[in-house]
Amino acid sequence: MKKRARGPEQKEARRRRILAGAEALFRDRSFAETTMAEVATRAGLSKGAVYLYFATKEQLFLALLVDELAGWFDVVDAGLAKGGRSEAVARLFATSLAERFMMTKLLALLDGVLERNIDEETALEWKRFFGARIERTGALLEARLPVLRPGGGAKVLLQINALVIGLRQMSDPAPVMTRLADQPELAIFQIDFERELTSALTALMRGLERPSLAS
Structure with missing residues (x-):
């Protein structure tokens, strides 16, 4: 026993x-x-x-996501503190996210699965953690990109989160789609997560340099 x-x-x-x-x-x-x-x-x-x-499988995997995110935020915070222009910031985010397959895989499940079967105490603790880290890193991002207004850094991080969720889901298709991947007419659906994320983040960061888009 x-x-x-x-x-x-x-x-x-x-x-x-x-x-x-x-x-x-x-x-x-x-x-x-x-x-x-x-x-x-x-x-x-x-x-x-x-x-x-x-208490539930969702609570277990949410705890795993918290651990993964804590490490990622630490890496990003340290990178932002080193300085660099918008393209360097885009590379920092893209590279650090691409290196964390487990974290991005869990993020893709967050809204539709992991938050669906947890109690209120767990949900509140999770959102407080995530919100606090977003605000902290968002403030560092604002210092790196002065065109961002107060609170703008947090909004950018939420936009990055949405990009990660979508691209991870698209780059990790269902088994039946994987078996059909060699069909020429389906080539457009073959997504390289890091390449597409880097491209999207570079476009986002360049756009932020235009004041009308940075609020």
Whole structure:
């Protein structure tokens, strides 16, 4: 029989094992294909133990997204502090996002899946975290691109979020579409995530240099 974790350190260690198990499984599977039972097995715990830490699968994967986003925001904040013009900012965002497949895959599920089966406390904690990081990084973006008005940086980050969600969904098609990818007439639907994101972000940042678009 597996012993229940007692102290805070043991509980956090188990929580990290659960998150690591979920990440390992989700990397090569869809959300629907990843089960809590498999996560528990991967973490070396019982299924019941996993539910002591995460009430639903959505709550578990939302916690994984929070971890991923925290690391990404730290990288972007450090990059913005180094300076650079709009095209350098576009490359910073595009490169850092392309390097985080797990995070962008989870973002693509956020509104339609991950926020659908969580309690109000979890939802409020999540939105407070996300909002605070958006505002913090948005302020750094405003310092880097003075044409942005106060609050404009946060709006740009939300626009980038929308781009990421759309391009990740398009670049990670359903299995039937993957099997049809070699059809010449379907070539237009083959999306390279990093290339298209870089192009879109470069256009966005250049557009922000026009004051009428930066408010």
